Structures are given as C-alpha cells and as structure tokens.
Amino acid sequence: MSISFHSLKIAEVIDETSDAKSIRFELPEELRRQLTLKASSPVST
Numbered sequence: 001m002s003i004s005f006h007s008l009k010i011a012e013v014i015d016e017t018s019d020a021k022s023i024r025f026e027l028p029e030e031l032r033r034q035l036t037l038k039a040s041s042p043v044s045t
Contacts (some may be wrong), residue, residue, distance in 0.1 A: 011025055
C-alpha cells in the first residue's frame with residue numbers, strides 16, 4: 001500500500017459543538033476520481 005498526500009483548501013468549517021468541528025474541503029475534479037473519503041476518515045493537518 002502506498003501513501004500519498006495532497007494539499008486541499010478548506011471550503012467550510014462548521015462548529016458542531018463547543019469542542020467539535022466539521023471541515024469540508026475543496027476537492028479538485030482530478031482528485032475526485034482517485035479519492036474515496038468517507039465521513040470520519042482520518043486526515044493529517
């Protein structure tokens with residue numbers, strides 16, 4: 001399994017609770033075909 005990283009722009013940050021946030025990323029069309037992220041997928045920041 002190979003690991004690769006992509007720089008993504010943040011499209012929106014939603015304050016869910018006082019200690020939780022949801023982050024929506026802008027995803028370029030060429031990456032949409034490659035990535036299959038699901039809710040709660042881990043991301044590195």
